[in-house]
Amino acid sequence: MNLDNKKDNFLNYLQGQKLLLIIALCVSAGLYPLLKYCYPQPDFFVDSLNYILWAKNDFSATYRPLGYSLFMQGINFLFSSPGSAVFLQYLLFVLSSLFFFFSVDYLFGLPSKLKLPILVIVLCNPILLFQANLISSDSLFCSLTVIWLATCLWIVKKPGWWALITQLLFLYLCFRMRYTAMFFPLVAIAAFAVSKAKISYKLIGAGLTLSVISLTVWQQKRTNLLYTNTNVFSGFAGWQIANNALYCYPYTSIKSEELPDFDMQIIDHCVKMNIDSVSKMTGVGYVYLWDMKSPLKKYHKICMRRDGTDYLASWFTASVALNDYGWYIVKHYPWPFFRHFIVPNSTNYFYPPTEVLANYDYGHIKLTPEAIDWFGISSEYLDCTYPVLQSKVIAIYPALSLLLNILNIAAILFFVARVIPIWRSVPRSKWGLIIVWGSFFFGYMAFSIFASAVNLRFLDYLFVTGYIMPFVLFIKAQEAHTTPVPQ
Numbered sequence: 075m076n077l078d079n080k081k082d083n084f085l086n087y088l089q090g091q092k093l094l095l096i097i098a099l100c101v102s103a104g105l106y107p108l109l110k111y112c113y114p115q116p117d118f119f120v121d122s123l124n125y126i127l128w129a130k131n132d133f134s135a136t137y138r139p140l141g142y143s144l145f146m147q148g149i150n151f152l153f154s155s156p157g158s159a160v161f162l163q164y165l166l167f168v169l170s171s172l173f174f175f176f177s178v179d180y181l182f183g184l185p186s187k188l189k190l191p192i193l194v195i196v197l198c199n200p201i202l203l204f205q206a207n208l209i210s211s212d213s214l215f216c217s218l219t220v221i222w223l224a225t226c227l228w229i230v231k232k233p234g235w236w237a238l239i240t241q242l243l244f245l246y247l248c249f250r251m252r253y254t255a256m257f258f259p260l261v262a263i264a265a266f267a268v269s270k271a272k273i274s275y276k277l278i279g280a281g282l283t284l285s286v287i288s289l290t291v292w293q294q295k296r297t298n299l300l301y302t303n304t305n306v307f308s309g310f311a312g313w314q315i316a317n318n319a320l321y322c323y324p325y326t327s328i329k330s331e332e333l334p335d336f337d338m339q340i341i342d343h344c345v346k347m348n349i350d351s352v353s354k355m356t357g358v359g360y361v362y363l364w365d366m367k368s369p370l371k372k373y374h375k376i377c378m379r380r381d382g383t384d385y386l387a388s389w390f391t392a393s394v395a396l397n398d399y400g401w402y403i404v405k406h407y408p409w410p411f412f413r414h415f416i417v418p419n420s421t422n423y424f425y426p427p428t429e430v431l432a433n434y435d436y437g438h439i440k441l442t443p444e445a446i447d448w449f450g451i452s453s454e455y456l457d458c459t460y461p462v463l464q465s466k467v468i469a470i471y472p473a474l475s476l477l478l479n480i481l482n483i484a485a486i487l488f489f490v491a492r493v494i495p496i497w498r499s500v501p502r503s504k505w506g507l508i509i510v511w512g513s514f515f516f517g518y519m520a521f522s523i524f525a526s527a528v529n530l531r532f533l534d535y536l537f538v539t540g541y542i543m544p545f546v547l548f549i550k551a552q553e554a555h556t557t558p559v560p561q
Contacts, residue, residue, distance in 0.1 A: 141250035230506030233271035312397030337395035485544035
């Protein structure tokens, strides 16, 4: 396929894929009514209620990104139907999956015999249907990430100003939705670096990519300073690193008086007095973040009393000292941190806990008045047609996640091993393919494992892209040996 031929553009390509498009649309159109028949009401957990509360009360600063609450506000403004949020999340999942699938096929080529099976597997993926029904940022972040990643592949193989602008737009949306996107600019810059575009295009693209993130961070810090009187970008980051560090605390020899800051000494005193009071659990998680007996919560209460501030403002104030304290442990005790947090969390990444996806209405949550009003639900508790269906289906996904991770790692290593001996004859676009996918795949893994205890719902991108990319890599590695093309 000659991509430089103007007649051979993406729209013409899509016209040649009518049968696949019709099948995809029919499958998608049939799955949504089936989803709502099984689960007439959206699914909720604790975070869902917070997002609704923040949207209803127009919060400007919270301990999580507010992108999803803004999404909820937009839906509430434009549509009167309570089910609009789930429908739009499902629609975005379908459109993003189709855009990624057809972009990869157009740019790099998928095996003809495997196109239909791969497409059906992606669209009929139960976990992504359940995610679309969950009031959470997970489904939306997945869809935005898949579109953004596709634009990076366009920049590599067929750069254009539309691809640059679209990449910037979806990078911004991803970052506002979840701070996992903090490493995304590195992937985008790698895409610009290996692109066959002019140097001016590369420099402008890389500069604007960094500018989008820098300006967003600057704007959020100003907002947080205005509403909480604390000049930090994320009030959650300090709490998270402190939570992670405490999993290795019993294997350290920290003495409070040796800590360089008085607030850190107070935190350490709280830790020594309360670390054994929290609920016990297997592996790593969030117990030190949310358990009311947690030493971090004890320090938070001290900040509230000392400063005379409300819950949110004191949360941000506490995050500054907790950030210093968490990083102190990580830097001074790297081996215990690696052994007792990174290693078990790596296990979580490859074989993730199902957490809130384990079943519909996980924890049998009681809905708040805001949620009842927002979605027009008549009861404080949820009900559905098949209450155990989700648990039975989701039970296979930890093992499936392991298989997809192994498959993608194997494909990346196979590609590298095959093309390195003939690297001079391998076209730049093929190197760009492996660099973008490899940096994103391993970057997502590294960031997730270090940043927070991993759960299945954080890895939903893998159940779209992870079925597609290995086949492309295997094919391109073989092509490099059979039909090498000069750059």
